[in-house]
Amino acid sequence: MRTLAYLDKTFRENLREWKVLILALAFAPAFVYIMYGYFLAAAPAYNLLVANHDFKPGAPAEPSEAAAGLLAAWREAKHPDGNPIFHLTETDDLEDARARIKNRSADLLVEVPDGFGRALADFRSGRGAPPAALTNHADDKNLRGGMAMALSDYIAFSYTAQVTSAAMPLDVRVESVGSGKPLSDFDLYVPALLALAIIMVLFTAATSLVKEVDKGTMTRLLLSRLRGWEMLAAVSVNQTLIGLAALALTYLAAWTCGYRSDGSVALLLLIGAVGSLGVIALAVLTAAFLKSMFELLTVGTFPFFILMFFSECMFPLPKIPVLNLGTKALYANDILPTTLCVRAFNQVLNFDAGLADIWFELVAVLVLSAGYFALGGWLFFRRHGRSGTGGR
Incomplete structure:
Protein backbone atom coordinates (compact mmCIF):
# COMPACT_ATOMS: atom_id res chain seq x y z
CA MET A 1 0.00 0.00 0.00
CA PHE A 39 17.17 12.34 -45.21
CA LEU A 40 14.31 13.41 -47.47
CA ALA A 41 16.06 16.64 -48.42
CA ALA A 42 19.56 15.18 -48.65
CA ALA A 43 20.24 13.58 -52.01
CA PRO A 44 21.09 9.89 -51.51
CA ALA A 45 22.87 9.83 -54.88
CA TYR A 46 26.62 10.36 -55.15
CA ASN A 47 27.65 13.43 -57.13
CA LEU A 48 29.68 12.09 -60.04
CA LEU A 49 31.57 14.37 -62.44
CA VAL A 50 32.64 12.89 -65.76
CA ALA A 51 35.22 14.48 -68.07
CA ASN A 52 34.86 12.65 -71.38
CA HIS A 53 37.69 12.92 -73.93
CA ASP A 54 36.51 10.17 -76.27
CA PHE A 55 34.42 11.51 -79.16
CA LYS A 56 33.17 10.26 -82.48
CA PRO A 57 35.52 10.90 -85.42
CA GLY A 58 34.54 14.16 -87.11
CA ALA A 59 32.10 15.04 -84.30
CA PRO A 60 34.17 16.55 -81.46
CA ALA A 61 31.09 17.39 -79.39
CA GLU A 62 29.48 13.95 -79.55
CA PRO A 63 30.74 11.13 -77.26
CA SER A 64 31.80 7.90 -78.87
CA GLU A 65 29.39 5.00 -78.72
CA ALA A 66 31.42 3.31 -75.98
CA ALA A 67 31.71 6.48 -73.88
CA ALA A 68 28.01 7.25 -74.28
CA GLY A 69 27.16 3.71 -73.20
CA LEU A 70 29.32 4.00 -70.09
CA LEU A 71 27.73 7.31 -69.13
CA ALA A 72 24.30 5.76 -69.63
CA ALA A 73 25.26 2.81 -67.40
CA TRP A 74 26.24 5.20 -64.61
CA ARG A 75 23.03 7.22 -65.04
CA GLU A 76 20.79 4.15 -65.03
CA ALA A 77 22.37 2.48 -61.99
CA LYS A 78 19.82 2.19 -59.16
CA HIS A 79 19.77 1.28 -55.50
CA PRO A 80 17.47 -1.63 -54.49
CA ASP A 81 14.81 0.92 -53.48
CA GLY A 82 14.85 2.43 -56.98
CA ASN A 83 16.78 5.61 -56.17
CA PRO A 84 19.64 6.48 -58.55
CA ILE A 85 23.15 5.72 -57.35
CA PHE A 86 24.72 8.71 -59.12
CA HIS A 87 23.81 12.24 -59.96
CA LEU A 88 26.01 12.56 -63.05
CA THR A 89 27.28 15.83 -64.47
CA GLU A 90 29.51 16.10 -67.52
CA THR A 91 32.30 18.66 -67.37
CA ASP A 92 35.19 19.82 -69.53
CA ASP A 93 36.81 22.04 -66.89
CA LEU A 94 39.15 19.82 -64.90
CA GLU A 95 40.36 22.58 -62.59
CA ASP A 96 36.81 23.46 -61.59
CA ALA A 97 35.99 19.77 -61.17
CA ARG A 98 38.98 19.20 -58.87
CA ALA A 99 37.98 22.26 -56.84
CA ARG A 100 34.49 20.79 -56.42
CA ILE A 101 36.03 17.53 -55.21
CA LYS A 102 38.06 19.45 -52.62
CA ASN A 103 35.09 21.44 -51.30
CA ARG A 104 32.94 18.26 -51.43
CA SER A 105 30.23 19.65 -53.64
CA ALA A 106 31.09 16.60 -55.77
CA ASP A 107 32.19 13.15 -54.61
CA LEU A 108 34.13 11.79 -57.58
CA LEU A 109 35.61 12.89 -60.91
CA VAL A 110 36.17 10.26 -63.60
CA GLU A 111 38.12 10.96 -66.79
CA VAL A 112 37.23 8.87 -69.84
CA PRO A 113 40.36 8.99 -72.05
CA ASP A 114 40.62 9.57 -75.77
CA GLY A 115 40.60 6.20 -77.54
CA PHE A 116 38.43 4.52 -74.89
CA GLY A 117 36.05 3.05 -77.48
CA ARG A 118 38.92 2.02 -79.77
CA ALA A 119 40.66 0.19 -76.89
CA LEU A 120 37.47 -1.77 -76.17
CA ALA A 121 37.09 -2.64 -79.85
CA ASP A 122 40.71 -3.85 -80.03
CA PHE A 123 40.20 -5.99 -76.93
CA ARG A 124 37.03 -7.48 -78.38
CA SER A 125 38.81 -8.36 -81.63
CA GLY A 126 41.71 -9.97 -79.72
CA ARG A 127 44.46 -7.66 -80.99
CA GLY A 128 46.23 -7.63 -77.63
CA ALA A 129 46.05 -3.85 -77.30
CA PRO A 130 46.56 -2.13 -73.90
CA PRO A 131 43.35 -2.11 -71.84
CA ALA A 132 41.09 0.92 -71.68
CA ALA A 133 41.90 3.09 -68.67
CA LEU A 134 39.73 5.39 -66.58
CA THR A 135 41.21 7.96 -64.18
CA ASN A 136 39.49 8.59 -60.85
CA HIS A 137 39.93 11.82 -58.89
CA ALA A 138 38.71 11.65 -55.28
CA ASP A 139 39.47 13.12 -51.88
CA ASP A 140 40.84 10.26 -49.79
CA LYS A 141 39.43 11.94 -46.67
CA ASN A 142 35.89 11.86 -48.06
CA LEU A 143 34.17 8.55 -47.30
CA ARG A 144 31.49 9.28 -49.89
CA GLY A 145 34.21 9.62 -52.50
CA GLY A 146 35.55 6.17 -51.70
CA MET A 147 32.09 4.62 -51.91
CA ALA A 148 31.35 6.45 -55.17
CA MET A 149 34.64 5.19 -56.64
CA ALA A 150 33.91 1.58 -55.68
CA LEU A 151 30.43 1.71 -57.20
CA SER A 152 31.47 3.54 -60.37
CA ASP A 153 34.36 1.10 -60.93
CA TYR A 154 32.04 -1.88 -60.50
CA ILE A 155 29.57 -0.47 -63.01
CA ALA A 156 32.40 0.33 -65.45
CA PHE A 157 33.79 -3.22 -65.16
CA SER A 158 30.33 -4.69 -65.74
CA TYR A 159 29.69 -2.45 -68.74
CA THR A 160 33.03 -3.15 -70.42
CA ALA A 161 32.65 -6.90 -69.84
CA GLN A 162 29.26 -6.74 -71.51
CA VAL A 163 30.31 -4.75 -74.59
CA THR A 164 33.49 -6.79 -75.14
CA SER A 165 31.74 -10.13 -74.49
CA ALA A 166 34.48 -10.92 -71.98
CA ALA A 167 33.77 -13.66 -69.48
CA MET A 168 34.11 -12.47 -65.89
CA PRO A 169 36.71 -14.54 -64.01
CA LEU A 170 34.64 -14.41 -60.81
CA ASP A 171 30.95 -14.78 -60.07
CA VAL A 172 29.83 -13.40 -56.71
CA ARG A 173 26.48 -14.45 -55.32
CA VAL A 174 24.71 -12.93 -52.34
CA GLU A 175 22.53 -14.86 -49.92
CA SER A 176 20.83 -12.61 -47.38
CA VAL A 177 20.96 -13.64 -43.73
CA GLY A 178 18.67 -10.81 -42.66
CA SER A 179 15.11 -9.93 -43.59
CA GLY A 180 16.09 -9.46 -47.22
CA LYS A 181 14.25 -6.15 -47.55
CA PRO A 182 16.16 -3.00 -48.53
CA LEU A 183 16.64 -0.49 -45.71
Whole structure:
Protein backbone atom coordinates (compact mmCIF):
# COMPACT_ATOMS: atom_id res chain seq x y z
CA MET A 1 0.00 0.00 0.00
CA ARG A 2 2.84 2.42 0.78
CA THR A 3 4.30 1.75 -2.66
CA LEU A 4 0.93 2.43 -4.32
CA ALA A 5 0.48 5.61 -2.30
CA TYR A 6 3.88 6.92 -3.31
CA LEU A 7 3.23 5.82 -6.90
CA ASP A 8 0.07 7.95 -6.91
CA LYS A 9 2.04 10.87 -5.43
CA THR A 10 4.82 10.73 -8.04
CA PHE A 11 2.30 10.29 -10.85
CA ARG A 12 0.42 13.43 -9.79
CA GLU A 13 3.68 15.35 -9.45
CA ASN A 14 4.70 14.34 -12.97
CA LEU A 15 1.40 15.73 -14.22
CA ARG A 16 2.02 18.98 -12.36
CA GLU A 17 5.50 19.17 -13.91
CA TRP A 18 3.87 18.96 -17.33
CA LYS A 19 6.63 20.85 -19.13
CA VAL A 20 9.24 18.25 -18.19
CA LEU A 21 6.77 15.48 -19.04
CA ILE A 22 6.01 16.93 -22.48
CA LEU A 23 9.74 17.32 -23.14
CA ALA A 24 10.31 13.66 -22.30
CA LEU A 25 7.42 12.48 -24.47
CA ALA A 26 7.95 14.78 -27.45
CA PHE A 27 11.75 14.96 -27.71
CA ALA A 28 12.36 11.70 -29.59
CA PRO A 29 9.29 12.01 -31.89
CA ALA A 30 10.50 15.49 -32.83
CA PHE A 31 13.89 14.03 -33.70
CA VAL A 32 12.16 11.43 -35.88
CA TYR A 33 10.59 14.16 -38.01
CA ILE A 34 13.82 16.15 -38.08
CA MET A 35 15.87 13.16 -39.24
CA TYR A 36 13.21 12.15 -41.76
CA GLY A 37 13.18 15.67 -43.21
CA TYR A 38 16.97 15.65 -43.36
CA PHE A 39 17.17 12.34 -45.21
CA LEU A 40 14.31 13.41 -47.47
CA ALA A 41 16.06 16.64 -48.42
CA ALA A 42 19.56 15.18 -48.65
CA ALA A 43 20.24 13.58 -52.01
CA PRO A 44 21.09 9.89 -51.51
CA ALA A 45 22.87 9.83 -54.88
CA TYR A 46 26.62 10.36 -55.15
CA ASN A 47 27.65 13.43 -57.13
CA LEU A 48 29.68 12.09 -60.04
CA LEU A 49 31.57 14.37 -62.44
CA VAL A 50 32.64 12.89 -65.76
CA ALA A 51 35.22 14.48 -68.07
CA ASN A 52 34.86 12.65 -71.38
CA HIS A 53 37.69 12.92 -73.93
CA ASP A 54 36.51 10.17 -76.27
CA PHE A 55 34.42 11.51 -79.16
CA LYS A 56 33.17 10.26 -82.48
CA PRO A 57 35.52 10.90 -85.42
CA GLY A 58 34.54 14.16 -87.11
CA ALA A 59 32.10 15.04 -84.30
CA PRO A 60 34.17 16.55 -81.46
CA ALA A 61 31.09 17.39 -79.39
CA GLU A 62 29.48 13.95 -79.55
CA PRO A 63 30.74 11.13 -77.26
CA SER A 64 31.80 7.90 -78.87
CA GLU A 65 29.39 5.00 -78.72
CA ALA A 66 31.42 3.31 -75.98
CA ALA A 67 31.71 6.48 -73.88
CA ALA A 68 28.01 7.25 -74.28
CA GLY A 69 27.16 3.71 -73.20
CA LEU A 70 29.32 4.00 -70.09
CA LEU A 71 27.73 7.31 -69.13
CA ALA A 72 24.30 5.76 -69.63
CA ALA A 73 25.26 2.81 -67.40
CA TRP A 74 26.24 5.20 -64.61
CA ARG A 75 23.03 7.22 -65.04
CA GLU A 76 20.79 4.15 -65.03
CA ALA A 77 22.37 2.48 -61.99
CA LYS A 78 19.82 2.19 -59.16
CA HIS A 79 19.77 1.28 -55.50
CA PRO A 80 17.47 -1.63 -54.49
CA ASP A 81 14.81 0.92 -53.48
CA GLY A 82 14.85 2.43 -56.98
CA ASN A 83 16.78 5.61 -56.17
CA PRO A 84 19.64 6.48 -58.55
CA ILE A 85 23.15 5.72 -57.35
CA PHE A 86 24.72 8.71 -59.12
CA HIS A 87 23.81 12.24 -59.96
CA LEU A 88 26.01 12.56 -63.05
CA THR A 89 27.28 15.83 -64.47
CA GLU A 90 29.51 16.10 -67.52
CA THR A 91 32.30 18.66 -67.37
CA ASP A 92 35.19 19.82 -69.53
CA ASP A 93 36.81 22.04 -66.89
CA LEU A 94 39.15 19.82 -64.90
CA GLU A 95 40.36 22.58 -62.59
CA ASP A 96 36.81 23.46 -61.59
CA ALA A 97 35.99 19.77 -61.17
CA ARG A 98 38.98 19.20 -58.87
CA ALA A 99 37.98 22.26 -56.84
CA ARG A 100 34.49 20.79 -56.42
CA ILE A 101 36.03 17.53 -55.21
CA LYS A 102 38.06 19.45 -52.62
CA ASN A 103 35.09 21.44 -51.30
CA ARG A 104 32.94 18.26 -51.43
CA SER A 105 30.23 19.65 -53.64
CA ALA A 106 31.09 16.60 -55.77
CA ASP A 107 32.19 13.15 -54.61
CA LEU A 108 34.13 11.79 -57.58
CA LEU A 109 35.61 12.89 -60.91
CA VAL A 110 36.17 10.26 -63.60
CA GLU A 111 38.12 10.96 -66.79
CA VAL A 112 37.23 8.87 -69.84
CA PRO A 113 40.36 8.99 -72.05
CA ASP A 114 40.62 9.57 -75.77
CA GLY A 115 40.60 6.20 -77.54
CA PHE A 116 38.43 4.52 -74.89
CA GLY A 117 36.05 3.05 -77.48
CA ARG A 118 38.92 2.02 -79.77
CA ALA A 119 40.66 0.19 -76.89
CA LEU A 120 37.47 -1.77 -76.17
CA ALA A 121 37.09 -2.64 -79.85
CA ASP A 122 40.71 -3.85 -80.03
CA PHE A 123 40.20 -5.99 -76.93
CA ARG A 124 37.03 -7.48 -78.38
CA SER A 125 38.81 -8.36 -81.63
CA GLY A 126 41.71 -9.97 -79.72
CA ARG A 127 44.46 -7.66 -80.99
CA GLY A 128 46.23 -7.63 -77.63
CA ALA A 129 46.05 -3.85 -77.30
CA PRO A 130 46.56 -2.13 -73.90
CA PRO A 131 43.35 -2.11 -71.84
CA ALA A 132 41.09 0.92 -71.68
CA ALA A 133 41.90 3.09 -68.67
CA LEU A 134 39.73 5.39 -66.58
CA THR A 135 41.21 7.96 -64.18
CA ASN A 136 39.49 8.59 -60.85
CA HIS A 137 39.93 11.82 -58.89
CA ALA A 138 38.71 11.65 -55.28
CA ASP A 139 39.47 13.12 -51.88
CA ASP A 140 40.84 10.26 -49.79
CA LYS A 141 39.43 11.94 -46.67
CA ASN A 142 35.89 11.86 -48.06
CA LEU A 143 34.17 8.55 -47.30
CA ARG A 144 31.49 9.28 -49.89
CA GLY A 145 34.21 9.62 -52.50
CA GLY A 146 35.55 6.17 -51.70
CA MET A 147 32.09 4.62 -51.91
CA ALA A 148 31.35 6.45 -55.17
CA MET A 149 34.64 5.19 -56.64
CA ALA A 150 33.91 1.58 -55.68
CA LEU A 151 30.43 1.71 -57.20
CA SER A 152 31.47 3.54 -60.37
CA ASP A 153 34.36 1.10 -60.93
CA TYR A 154 32.04 -1.88 -60.50
CA ILE A 155 29.57 -0.47 -63.01
CA ALA A 156 32.40 0.33 -65.45
CA PHE A 157 33.79 -3.22 -65.16
CA SER A 158 30.33 -4.69 -65.74
CA TYR A 159 29.69 -2.45 -68.74
CA THR A 160 33.03 -3.15 -70.42
CA ALA A 161 32.65 -6.90 -69.84
CA GLN A 162 29.26 -6.74 -71.51
CA VAL A 163 30.31 -4.75 -74.59
CA THR A 164 33.49 -6.79 -75.14
CA SER A 165 31.74 -10.13 -74.49
CA ALA A 166 34.48 -10.92 -71.98
CA ALA A 167 33.77 -13.66 -69.48
CA MET A 168 34.11 -12.47 -65.89
CA PRO A 169 36.71 -14.54 -64.01
CA LEU A 170 34.64 -14.41 -60.81
CA ASP A 171 30.95 -14.78 -60.07
CA VAL A 172 29.83 -13.40 -56.71
CA ARG A 173 26.48 -14.45 -55.32
CA VAL A 174 24.71 -12.93 -52.34
CA GLU A 175 22.53 -14.86 -49.92
CA SER A 176 20.83 -12.61 -47.38
CA VAL A 177 20.96 -13.64 -43.73
CA GLY A 178 18.67 -10.81 -42.66
CA SER A 179 15.11 -9.93 -43.59
CA GLY A 180 16.09 -9.46 -47.22
CA LYS A 181 14.25 -6.15 -47.55
CA PRO A 182 16.16 -3.00 -48.53
CA LEU A 183 16.64 -0.49 -45.71
CA SER A 184 16.96 3.24 -46.18
CA ASP A 185 19.23 5.44 -44.08
CA PHE A 186 16.15 6.59 -42.15
CA ASP A 187 15.14 2.97 -41.45
CA LEU A 188 18.57 2.31 -39.96
CA TYR A 189 18.22 5.33 -37.64
CA VAL A 190 14.81 4.36 -36.21
CA PRO A 191 16.12 1.89 -33.57
CA ALA A 192 18.48 4.55 -32.21
CA LEU A 193 15.66 7.10 -32.10
CA LEU A 194 13.52 4.64 -30.14
CA ALA A 195 16.36 4.28 -27.64
CA LEU A 196 16.51 8.08 -27.44
CA ALA A 197 12.87 8.02 -26.31
CA ILE A 198 13.66 5.95 -23.23
CA ILE A 199 16.84 7.93 -22.53
CA MET A 200 14.60 10.94 -21.88
CA VAL A 201 13.26 9.10 -18.82
CA LEU A 202 16.56 10.06 -17.18
CA PHE A 203 15.21 13.57 -16.61
CA THR A 204 11.72 12.67 -15.38
CA ALA A 205 13.02 9.93 -13.06
CA ALA A 206 15.78 12.10 -11.64
CA THR A 207 13.30 14.96 -11.23
CA SER A 208 11.04 12.78 -9.06
CA LEU A 209 13.94 12.07 -6.69
CA VAL A 210 15.83 15.37 -6.71
CA LYS A 211 12.64 17.33 -6.11
CA GLU A 212 12.16 15.52 -2.79
CA VAL A 213 15.61 16.70 -1.72
CA ASP A 214 15.28 20.20 -3.19
CA LYS A 215 11.93 20.93 -1.51
CA GLY A 216 12.86 19.32 1.79
CA THR A 217 10.08 16.74 1.59
CA MET A 218 12.61 13.98 2.21
CA THR A 219 12.19 14.84 5.91
CA ARG A 220 8.55 13.78 5.85
CA LEU A 221 9.48 10.62 3.99
CA LEU A 222 12.10 9.90 6.64
CA LEU A 223 9.41 10.14 9.32
CA SER A 224 6.97 7.92 7.44
CA ARG A 225 7.05 4.16 7.15
CA LEU A 226 8.01 4.35 3.45
CA ARG A 227 11.09 2.24 2.84
CA GLY A 228 13.81 2.99 0.35
CA TRP A 229 13.03 0.07 -1.93
CA GLU A 230 9.33 1.01 -1.90
CA MET A 231 10.18 4.54 -2.96
CA LEU A 232 12.38 3.31 -5.81
CA ALA A 233 9.80 0.72 -6.86
CA ALA A 234 7.09 3.39 -7.14
CA VAL A 235 9.37 5.69 -9.13
CA SER A 236 10.41 2.80 -11.39
CA VAL A 237 6.83 1.79 -12.22
CA ASN A 238 5.80 5.37 -12.92
CA GLN A 239 8.83 6.15 -15.07
CA THR A 240 8.61 2.87 -16.99
CA LEU A 241 5.09 3.83 -18.02
CA ILE A 242 6.40 7.21 -19.19
CA GLY A 243 9.19 5.45 -21.10
CA LEU A 244 6.72 3.14 -22.83
CA ALA A 245 4.50 6.10 -23.73
CA ALA A 246 7.48 7.96 -25.22
CA LEU A 247 8.48 4.79 -27.08
CA ALA A 248 4.98 4.38 -28.53
CA LEU A 249 4.83 8.01 -29.65
CA THR A 250 8.26 7.74 -31.27
CA TYR A 251 7.33 4.57 -33.15
CA LEU A 252 4.06 6.21 -34.24
CA ALA A 253 6.03 9.20 -35.53
CA ALA A 254 8.30 6.86 -37.52
CA TRP A 255 5.22 5.05 -38.87
CA THR A 256 3.72 8.33 -40.11
CA CYS A 257 7.02 8.92 -41.97
CA GLY A 258 6.60 5.66 -43.86
CA TYR A 259 8.63 3.35 -41.64
CA ARG A 260 7.32 -0.22 -41.66
CA SER A 261 8.53 -3.26 -39.78
CA ASP A 262 7.41 -6.86 -39.42
CA GLY A 263 9.02 -7.08 -35.99
CA SER A 264 7.02 -8.01 -32.91
CA VAL A 265 5.36 -5.07 -31.15
CA ALA A 266 5.30 -7.08 -27.92
CA LEU A 267 9.08 -7.51 -28.09
CA LEU A 268 9.44 -3.82 -28.85
CA LEU A 269 7.55 -2.96 -25.65
CA LEU A 270 9.52 -5.54 -23.67
CA ILE A 271 12.81 -4.00 -24.78
CA GLY A 272 11.42 -0.56 -23.97
CA ALA A 273 10.36 -1.61 -20.46
CA VAL A 274 13.68 -3.30 -19.69
CA GLY A 275 15.62 -0.38 -21.17
CA SER A 276 13.58 2.10 -19.13
CA LEU A 277 14.59 0.27 -15.96
CA GLY A 278 18.23 0.67 -16.97
CA VAL A 279 17.80 4.40 -17.53
CA ILE A 280 15.89 4.79 -14.24
CA ALA A 281 18.73 3.05 -12.42
CA LEU A 282 21.17 5.55 -13.93
CA ALA A 283 18.79 8.36 -12.93
CA VAL A 284 18.92 7.16 -9.30
CA LEU A 285 22.71 7.14 -9.48
CA THR A 286 22.68 10.65 -10.97
CA ALA A 287 20.24 11.96 -8.34
CA ALA A 288 22.53 10.70 -5.58
CA PHE A 289 25.03 13.45 -6.45
CA LEU A 290 22.48 16.28 -6.85
CA LYS A 291 20.71 18.43 -4.28
CA SER A 292 18.63 20.84 -6.36
CA MET A 293 16.67 21.09 -9.58
CA PHE A 294 19.20 23.65 -10.79
CA GLU A 295 21.95 21.06 -10.48
CA LEU A 296 19.79 18.54 -12.34
CA LEU A 297 19.29 20.91 -15.27
CA THR A 298 23.01 21.70 -15.45
CA VAL A 299 25.18 18.89 -14.12
CA GLY A 300 22.44 16.36 -14.85
CA THR A 301 22.76 16.91 -18.59
CA PHE A 302 26.21 15.31 -18.53
CA PRO A 303 24.97 11.70 -18.12
CA PHE A 304 22.25 12.43 -20.68
CA PHE A 305 24.79 13.33 -23.34
CA ILE A 306 26.91 10.31 -22.40
CA LEU A 307 23.89 8.07 -23.00
CA MET A 308 22.90 9.84 -26.20
CA PHE A 309 26.31 9.74 -27.87
CA PHE A 310 27.92 6.58 -26.49
CA SER A 311 24.77 4.50 -26.94
CA GLU A 312 25.16 5.08 -30.70
CA CYS A 313 21.94 7.09 -30.90
CA MET A 314 23.63 9.76 -33.02
CA PHE A 315 26.32 7.89 -34.95
CA PRO A 316 27.99 4.45 -34.87
CA LEU A 317 31.11 3.99 -32.76
CA PRO A 318 34.07 1.66 -33.26
CA LYS A 319 33.49 -1.70 -31.62
CA ILE A 320 35.93 -2.43 -28.78
CA PRO A 321 35.34 -6.06 -27.77
CA VAL A 322 35.64 -6.82 -24.07
CA LEU A 323 34.22 -10.33 -23.76
CA ASN A 324 33.21 -13.02 -26.25
CA LEU A 325 30.54 -15.51 -25.20
CA GLY A 326 30.06 -17.93 -28.07
CA THR A 327 28.22 -16.08 -30.83
CA LYS A 328 27.59 -13.10 -28.54
CA ALA A 329 30.02 -10.35 -27.59
CA LEU A 330 30.16 -7.51 -25.11
CA TYR A 331 31.76 -4.22 -26.13
CA ALA A 332 33.19 -1.35 -24.12
CA ASN A 333 30.12 0.89 -24.49
CA ASP A 334 27.79 -1.96 -23.49
CA ILE A 335 28.31 -0.72 -19.94
CA LEU A 336 25.44 1.61 -20.89
CA PRO A 337 22.14 -0.34 -20.96
CA THR A 338 20.81 1.81 -23.80
CA THR A 339 23.58 0.57 -26.11
CA LEU A 340 22.23 -2.96 -25.74
CA CYS A 341 18.70 -1.63 -26.30
CA VAL A 342 19.71 -0.03 -29.61
CA ARG A 343 21.10 -3.38 -30.72
CA ALA A 344 17.96 -5.24 -29.64
CA PHE A 345 15.65 -2.68 -31.29
CA ASN A 346 17.61 -3.00 -34.52
CA GLN A 347 17.43 -6.80 -34.51
CA VAL A 348 13.69 -6.88 -33.87
CA LEU A 349 12.62 -4.05 -36.17
CA ASN A 350 14.97 -4.41 -39.12
CA PHE A 351 15.87 -8.11 -39.01
CA ASP A 352 12.66 -9.68 -37.64
CA ALA A 353 14.48 -11.21 -34.66
CA GLY A 354 12.58 -13.10 -31.99
CA LEU A 355 13.03 -13.44 -28.25
CA ALA A 356 15.58 -16.22 -28.77
CA ASP A 357 17.76 -13.76 -30.72
CA ILE A 358 17.74 -10.92 -28.18
CA TRP A 359 17.65 -12.73 -24.82
CA PHE A 360 21.34 -12.00 -24.29
CA GLU A 361 20.83 -8.23 -24.63
CA LEU A 362 17.78 -8.30 -22.32
CA VAL A 363 19.59 -10.28 -19.63
CA ALA A 364 22.62 -7.99 -19.89
CA VAL A 365 20.41 -4.90 -19.46
CA LEU A 366 18.72 -6.43 -16.40
CA VAL A 367 22.08 -7.28 -14.83
CA LEU A 368 23.38 -3.76 -15.45
CA SER A 369 20.14 -2.28 -14.10
CA ALA A 370 20.40 -4.30 -10.90
CA GLY A 371 23.97 -3.13 -10.39
CA TYR A 372 23.16 0.53 -11.04
CA PHE A 373 20.06 0.35 -8.82
CA ALA A 374 22.07 -1.14 -5.96
CA LEU A 375 24.85 1.43 -6.25
CA GLY A 376 22.54 4.37 -6.95
CA GLY A 377 20.08 3.50 -4.18
CA TRP A 378 22.86 3.04 -1.64
CA LEU A 379 24.46 6.37 -2.54
CA PHE A 380 21.14 8.25 -2.72
CA PHE A 381 19.89 7.20 0.71
CA ARG A 382 23.35 7.47 2.24
CA ARG A 383 23.64 11.10 1.14
CA HIS A 384 20.00 12.18 1.40
CA GLY A 385 18.29 9.91 3.93
CA ARG A 386 20.34 7.10 5.35
CA SER A 387 18.96 7.55 8.83
CA GLY A 388 15.42 7.05 7.62
CA THR A 389 14.27 5.32 4.49
CA GLY A 390 17.58 3.71 3.75
CA GLY A 391 17.70 1.89 7.05
CA ARG A 392 14.14 0.67 7.36
